[in-house]
Amino acid sequence: MPENPATPETPVTPAHASLLAPMTAAAEEAGAWVRTRPLPGPARTMDELRTAFDAVDGPAAALLRGRLSALRPDAVWAEELDTELPAKGAAWVVDAVDGAVQYLQGLTSWCVSVTLVEDGEPVAAVLHSPVLGETYTAALGHGARRDGVLVSPSRKRALEAAVLAHAHPPFAARRPGAAASAGRSLSAVLPAVAAVRNLGPTSWQIADVAAGRLDAFWEYGRDDSNLLAGALLAREAGAEVTDPSGARWRPGAEGFVAAPAALHAPLLALLP
Known part of the structure; x- marks a missing residue:
């Protein structure tokens, strides 16, 4: 069973689970766009790394913002780094290229990350790996899934x-x-x-x-x-x-x- 799936401030609601399909569609769209971009060439400085990353991350983040803001117009858009979450209300915490270091190195271990937070607690989340073609989803009180199938932790004892x-x-x-x-x-x-x-x-x-x-x-x-x-x-x-x-x-x-x-x-x- 999920550990403490809800707090008194964050009630379980079917609305959280109903957001997973459009959140997944947005993450898949952004991931597919990122994969169409040519990988940046070798960077020699941090400024070159930032410039190469911003050229991909900026448009992908804008795509996600358009899709997700339509789902929850009341939710603020939290910055990806050093996020300060509002104590009350809803916020989107989104990373269009989660695993930027790996992406910039031409490695495959990166994903699109989308989380809805309410009253400081995550209530719906989607992680999509365009390279693996896999998607993790979870909504508060509704379990966690990979590609639609419920998942559970390791059974190892030692x-x-x-x-x-x-x-x-x-x-x-x-x-x-x-x-x-x-x-x-x-x-x-x-x-x-x-x-x-x-x-x-x-x-x-x-x-x-x-x-x-x-x-x-x-x-x-x-x-x-x-x-x-x-x-x-x-x-x-x-x-x-x-x-x-x-x-x-x-x-x-x-x-x-x-x-x-x-x-x-x-x-x-x-x-x-």
């Missing part, structure tokens, strides 16, 4: 058999405390598990935890825009989703852990 995913803090140079915690946590976890990988993007890795492809995921540092969709998917699939202290994860938390119940407590015990 960390020594588990394959975990981990992401470093975003903009790690600006967050030395989070970077230090990430380093300590990796040193603590590596000897206790079968493997640790960073497969990026963050949202898709958490979705793969929801579906049991990966056994758990953790990250230090605040990263709301990349965590909201995955948090909803993992909870709706039945995984535990907390911060490293074990408290329920909420936007603004300085860390994130998603794992099935059997692995969650042992993983928390390893984290600094």
Whole structure:
């Protein structure tokens, strides 16, 4: 069963699930457009990287904004980075090319991420990988799916058999405390598990935890825009989703852990 699928401030409603089809259509349209663009050539500087990315991300984001704003005209449009979510009301948190680093390197691990947030909580989410041709969806109280089929977390019982995913803090140079915690946590976890990988993007890795492809995921540092969709998917699939202290994860938390119940407590015990 999903863990705490709704809070008193965010009631379960069929309207959330009814948004998934048009949200998916918008994500698929944006992803298909991005795939038609030629991959940027080798960049030598950060300015060149930004210019190459903006040429793709800007039009794709504008396409999504047009489609999604029509669905919920009341929802504000949150910025993708350092998102400040409104305490009340609805907001779209959207990333047209989630996994920008991989995309710019010509790698395949990127996706389109679309999340509707109400009163600070994610209530509907779509992750679409144009390269894989796969789509994860979740709505509050309605479960998590991949390509329309319900998913559930790993059934492994021991960390020594588990394959975990981990992401470093975003903009790690600006967050030395989070970077230090990430380093300590990796040193603590590596000897206790079968493997640790960073497969990026963050949202898709958490979705793969929801579906049991990966056994758990953790990250230090605040990263709301990349965590909201995955948090909803993992909870709706039945995984535990907390911060490293074990408290329920909420936007603004300085860390994130998603794992099935059997692995969650042992993983928390390893984290600094």
